[in-house]
Amino acid sequence: MSHNNTIDLSGQSAIVTGSGRGLGLAFAQALARAGAGVVINDVDAEAAQQAVDSITAEGGRAVAEVVAVGSADAADRLVARAVETYGRLDLMCTNAGVLRDRVLWNMSDEEFDLVTQTHLRGTFTCARAAVRQMRAQGHGGRIVLVSSISGQRGKFGQGNYAAAKGGIAAMARTWATECARAGITVNAIVPVAMTQMVATIPVFAPFAKGVARGEPLPPSLRQGLGLGMPEDVAPLLLFLASSQAAHITGQCIGIGGDKLSLWSQPTEVRVAYRDGGWDAESIARTWAQGVGQQLEPFGDDIKLPE
Numbered sequence: 062m063s064h065n066n067t068i069d070l071s072g073q074s075a076i077v078t079g080s081g082r083g084l085g086l087a088f089a090q091a092l093a094r095a096g097a098g099v100v101i102n103d104v105d106a107e108a109a110q111q112a113v114d115s116i117t118a119e120g121g122r123a124v125a126e127v128v129a130v131g132s133a134d135a136a137d138r139l140v141a142r143a144v145e146t147y148g149r150l151d152l153m154c155t156n157a158g159v160l161r162d163r164v165l166w167n168m169s170d171e172e173f174d175l176v177t178q179t180h181l182r183g184t185f186t187c188a189r190a191a192v193r194q195m196r197a198q199g200h201g202g203r204i205v206l207v208s209s210i211s212g213q214r215g216k217f218g219q220g221n222y223a224a225a226k227g228g229i230a231a232m233a234r235t236w237a238t239e240c241a242r243a244g245i246t247v248n249a250i251v252p253v254a255m256t257q258m259v260a261t262i263p264v265f266a267p268f269a270k271g272v273a274r275g276e277p278l279p280p281s282l283r284q285g286l287g288l289g290m291p292e293d294v295a296p297l298l299l300f301l302a303s304s305q306a307a308h309i310t311g312q313c314i315g316i317g318g319d320k321l322s323l324w325s326q327p328t329e330v331r332v333a334y335r336d337g338g339w340d341a342e343s344i345a346r347t348w349a350q351g352v353g354q355q356l357e358p359f360g361d362d363i364k365l366p367e
């Protein structure tokens with residue numbers, strides 16, 4: 062397997078959840094090409110085995126652990142597998158995910174719970190198990206979470222997913238403070254890529270068909286929407302895994318197609334003070350000229366570039 066020229070992860074070990082296909086597969090392949098031993102995880106046993114085969118065929122190191130992330134038990138199994146196989150754990154990437162889009166009034170408890178169990182609880186349990194192992198090893202580590210634009214801005218039909226992905230951004234900003242002393246960085250990637258998950262969004266269906274025929278995504282999507290392929294996202298994970306990113310923590314970093322970006326921490330955009338505090342009337346009197354003079358946008362409508 063040809064090692065990445067600049068980033069060498071030889072001797073390191075990584076877990077990527079949901080790495081049977083899509084972004085997770087591209088993450089795992091990129092880590093293996095840089096020399097890391099990888100634990101592939103997925104609920105789909107066949108996809109997980111194909112992912113392992115794609116890596117070992119190139120001379121890389123990979124094993125599969127088929128389990129649904131979410132529970133503490135699943136997370137412990139993944140970390141144990143990495144340690145048994147490679148003797149250590151250096152990176153945990155919590156990528157596994159599902160969508161169950163539905164407007165609030167039609168969303169079932171099951172749809173809410175599956176999405177939050179996989180993304181939010183899965184991120185918590187996997188990061189916790191990994192950080193316990195990394196703290197015991199005593200030489201730092203990397204936790205890379207996967208958030209989403211939906212979690213930064215909200216998106217029609219994605220109350221469950223936006224809550225989970227917003228929570229994941231908040232957890233990155235929180236755990237970064239907690240893990241700093243142990244030399245463990247915690248960041249969140251905010252990706253955009255043409256995967257099976259995105260192909261289900263109606264506006265992207267024609268482009269997904271083009272990709273399936275082997276056509277590249279047009280520059281209008283790569284630049285305009287920052288939408289590319291999973292392979293366009295994977296280099297950010299490699300960078301975060303590298304020693305060059307040892308000081309980067311608590312960040313939400315966007316990547317997709319030709320675009321790389323840094324998300325701001327939510328912040329107060331306008332502030333007013335009133336001696337003794339505010340009552341409803343004083344808020345109403347000053348609202349339109351004061352803090353409410355321009356309201357914030359909400360929701361993320363995808364508009365295809367002309």
Ligand SMILES: NC(=O)c1ccc[n+]([C@@H]2O[C@H](COP(=O)([O-])OP(=O)(O)OC[C@H]3O[C@@H](n4cnc5c(N)ncnc54)[C@H](O)[C@@H]3O)[C@@H](O)[C@H]2O)c1
Pocket residue numbers: 078079080081082083084085102103104105108128129130131155156157158159179183207208209210251252253254255256257258259
């Ligand atoms: N593709 C994008 O543009 C995009 C944008 C923002 C965020 N994301 C996030 O990136 C991650 C990967 O998404 P993708 O687009 O590659 O999706 P995908 O559907 O192609 O791949 C997700 C993988 O996770 C697996 N999976 C689902 N539930 C699991 C579980 N409980 N345990 C283990 N594996 C499980 C699936 O079997 C699948 O192989 C997700 O967290 C997703 O929310 C993707």
